[in-house]
Amino acid sequence: MRQKHVPQRTCVGCRQVKDKRTLIRVLRSTTGEIEVDATGKKGGRGAYLCPKRTCWEIALRQRRLDHALRTRLTDAEMARLEEFAQTLPVAGEGED
Secondary structure (H helix, E strand, O other): OOOOOOOEEEEOOOOOEEEHHHOEEEEEOOOOOEEEEOOOOOOOEEEEEOOOHHHHHHHHHOOHHHHHHOOOOOHHHHHHHHHHHOOOOOOOOOOO
16 A cells, blocks of 8 residues: 655754654745744745754744745844744753
8 A cells, every 4th residue: 555645844943854744834924924833724935943942043043034934034023933932842852
């Protein structure tokens, strides 16, 4: 039997290819708003990040999210995303 296709995406922070389900999607909506898309189904341009604080810090510090979302993040948007990143575990915590 054929195996079911599992969608893959690349983390903007660490550049590793992983299952889409395991990543968190950041979205630039059609109105230009930046938000974390918990469902992964909202319309707009998306970028994916691992659920690890280090990936988020790299993506924000090196402005990789700006490039992936094809926009320039404002200071307020950066602060909101950094705040979200603080709720995530540091790389290595809770991993096998």
